[in-house]
Amino acid sequence: MPRQRAAQATKKGKLMQKLALLAAVAALPLAAPSAFAQPAGDYNWNGSYIGVNLGQGNNADFDLDAELDVASGSTFFPGALAGGTFPTMRRFDGDGWVGGIQAGTNWHSGMFVLGGEVDVQLSDISSSIAIPNAPGGAANNPDGFTDLNFEVDYFATARLRAGVALDRILIYATGGGAYGRVDFDRNYRVGTAEITDSTTSDQFGWTYGAGVEWGMTDFWTLRAEYSRVDLGSDSFDTSYSDGTIGRATIDTQFDVIRAGANFRF
Structure with missing residues (x-):
């Protein structure tokens, strides 16, 4: 139970920090001037903007691919593996909320709108799993366990946008590069020894998606957007207390559905 309470306290602390930052970001539009009337005529999408968004990350896949060089004197990996290699591949599913800021510029010509956005x-977005008896299994480690936790701490994208403007309605496709940070925490017990370690994985990949935006006034727009984010993969060293060492790779990808508001200037 102490390990569970400690893990919960750490996760709660991270969540509170993120919520505080998100609340500060969400207050930005309140400082901007408002426009309450839209003049007649065709809507013009030209110009720059900054805004906020909030949404949900779904269908997250954390793919863990590792190969361990098991120590010859290992006491908790199966005996047949001692002095050899132990490959493992697992997929962990997750979800969670996302929220942040965006900024970009549009160029409007005729029905077509081109732009760039960051x-x-x-x-x-996270996934947690508890594996009883691991490492080694029930025969070698009957009172053991392994707790694994994956979490996308933050991510950023730089994208092009291309769309068709139907007066106040903009329908667009978007795509570009992505960067994110994935935290990997591991807590395990062998015999009476409980060990906790963690690593951070900086990953680069790509994203694509589509959305619709409504020009509510000259200054304000509202949008809804779907995107697929693939952060690619990153490798790191891993080890166990019996001297077993190895190399692990995490590949991360997920869907994002979010709504947002932009202030144009």
């Missing part, structure tokens, strides 16, 4: 997102 965004930075705080994230609670």
Whole structure:
């Protein structure tokens, strides 16, 4: 139970920090001037903007691919593996909220709108799993366990946008590069020894998606957007207390559905 309470306290602390930052970001539009009347005529999408968004990350896949060089004197991996290698591949599913800021510029000509946008997102997309008896299994480690936790701490994208403007309605596709940070925490017990370690994985990949935006006034727009984010993979060293060492790779990808508001200037 102490390990569970400690893990919960750490996760709660991270969540509170993210929520505080998100609340500060969400207050930005309140400082901007408002426009309450839209003049007649065709809506013009030209110009720059900054805004906020909030949404949900779904269908997250954390793919863990590791190969361990098991120590010859290992006491908790199966005896047949001692002095050899132990490959493992697992997929962990997760979800969570996302929220952040975006900024960009549009060029409007006729029905067509081209633009570029960058965004930075705080994230609670995560997956946790508890594996009884591991490492080694029930025969070698009957009172053991392994707890694994994956979490996308934050991510950012830089994208192009291309769309068709139907007066106040903009329908667009978007795509570009992505960067994110994935936290990997591991807590395990062998015999009476409980060991906790963690690593941070900086990952680069790509994103694509589509959305619809409504020009509410000259200054304000509202949007809804779907995107697929693939952060690619990153490798790191891993080890166990019996001298077993190895190399692990985490590949991370997820869907994002979010709504947002932009202030144009």
